[in-house]
Amino acid sequence: MRYFLVLFGITVLAVMGIAGRRLDDGGGTTRKPPIYVFPDMDRQLKLRPQEPNAFFPNGVSSQLPPPGTIARSEPLRVGDEAFYRYQDVPVFTGFVSGTTNFVEHNPIPVTAQVMQRGQERYAIHCAPCHGAVGDGNGITRKIGAMPVVGNLHEKRIVSMADGELFYVITHGRNLMGAYGPNIPPEDRWAIIWYVRALQRSRLGTLDDVPQELRASLNP
Amino acid sequence: MSAIFPKWTNRLPMMIIVGVLLVGTAVTAGVWYYFTPKYTRVGYQPIQPVPFSHATHAGQLGLDCRYCHTGVEKSWFSNIPAASTCMNCHNQVLKDDPRLTLVRESAASGKPIPWVQVHKVPDFVYFNHSVHVNRGISCVECHGPVDQMEEVYHAKPLSMAFCLECHRHPETKVRPLDKITDLNWRPESEAAQLEFGRRAREEWRVEALQNCSACHR
Known part of the structure; x- marks a missing residue:
């Protein structure tokens, strides 16, 4: 019995010594990959996104669409109309159909929802550089990372057509990268509505304030 | 004898x-x-090919999670950004830094950066990011305080018990939809959380399914 107890004690201590303890309560981190106790079907042969895969010559599971193709995908509904991505329509290009002239007006009608969406998306994608109010004083300016950031209240930008703003968001301009791959077209248009609202906030006059609210303004 | x-x-x-x-x-x-x-999983902190710091980008600079993980609201999978997303800033910032060599190469050639995946549920678990972030579950509930991590580590167990704990009482976790990526948001009080949670659960029709085929399909 004595031998058994000694052996038992040594085994328990050895297991605890080798296996260590859980790290779940701020117990630090480890470089060791996760352990699969019962690996049964944890990892299957199916493809998962953005994983290496030897089947394709370029070795990735998430293949890009072949060059020159456009995914059919879900249509974008604007009012009663539905547009597909392959169509040459302002809502996808920022151009007047069949030309390379920028559309003057945002093809997506503005609603409170669109404006809120625009505000949210602006905060995510634009505010880091252009700043929360669009004056170009975002965090990148504060840390001195970007030499030049466009001030959205500049006359040059205020007077741009909506289509041109769309084009710039989609393809980038000067130091600004292309945001087309990151922001879907309907969100780009929502952002443009919000940018217009920001600009308007600095260009407004007393005449823009409804008669009954003017009294509430501080002179 | x-x-x-x-x-x-x-x-x-x-x-x-x-x-x-x-x-x-x-x-x-x-x-x-x-x-x-x-x-077996918690604490896993692999060495990444590029020493990307979430603490710097999401914490200090205050970038929204969705600046990079653009697909998280639409897809079951929360994507790693393309190198071109990094280059939106890093074409100027740390332009010639050797730590970013892989990123620059990837942006130029299209060859992926071999990031090491940290959080990975078994392949027979069909977790959907979009349904969670669109119904008031914050990133922090499963991924921990990523905005404070120099290097990402596996903070929560992501075990079935972990999932069910929340699925049994979603009202304790759901939060306003504009606070999803605000990892430091805290409810005013427990009572306020429960009140909001109950209402949100009703209004958003949060089902928090507990049947097997909800996750194991």
């Missing part, structure tokens, strides 16, 4: 019982403690 069995055998049954109990307890305790993602 001498006895067939020596005297110590009288104690044998007791010894066996004690031995079995001891070994049984030790094995049970060992399995309970070790055979769980709390031990």
Whole structure:
């Protein structure tokens, strides 16, 4: 019995010594990959996104669409109309159909929802550089990372057509990268509505304030 | 006449019982403690090919999670950004830094950066990011305080018990939809959280399914 107890004690201590303890309560981190106790079907042969895969010559599971193709995908509904991505329509290009002239007006009608969406998306994608109010004083300016950031209240930008703003968001301009791959077209248009609202906030006059609210303004 | 069995055998049954109990307890305790993602996964912090710091980008600079993980609201999968997303800033910032060599190469050639995936549920679990972030579950609930991590580590167990804990009481976790990526948001009080949670659960029709085929399809 004595031998058994000694052996038992040594085994328990050895297991605890080798296996260590859980790290779940701020117990630090480890470089060791996760352990699969019962690996049964944890990892299957199916493809998962953005994983290496030897089947394709370029070795990735998430293949890009072949060059020159456009995914059919879900249509974008604007009012009663539905547009597909392959169509040459302002809502996808920022151009007047069949030309390379920028559309003057945002093809997506503005609603409170669109404006809120625009505000949210602006905060995510634009505010880091252009700043929360669009004056170009975002965090990148504060840390001195970007030499030049466009001030959205500049006359040059205020007077741009909506289509041109769309084009710039989609393809980038000067130091600004292309945001087309990151922001879907309907969100780009929502952002443009919000940018217009920001600009308007600095260009407004007393005449823009409804008669009954003017009294509430501080002179 | 001498006895067939020596005297110590009288104690044998007791010894066996004690031995079995001891070994049984030790094995049970060992399995309970070790055979769980709390031990097998939590704390995993792989060396990434590029020393990207979430603490700098999401914490200090305050970038929204969705600046990079653009697909999280639309897809079951929360994507790693393309290198071109990094280059939106890093074409200027740390332009020639050797730590970003891989990113620059990837942006130029399209060859992916071999990031090491940290959080990975088993392939028979069909977790959907979009349904969670669109119904008030914040990133922090499953990924921990990523905005404070220099290097990302596996902070929560992501075990089935972990999922079910929340699925049984979603009202304790759901939060306003504009606070999803605000990892430091805290409810005013527990009572306020429960009140909001109950209302949100009703209004957003949060089902928090607990049947098997909700996750195992």
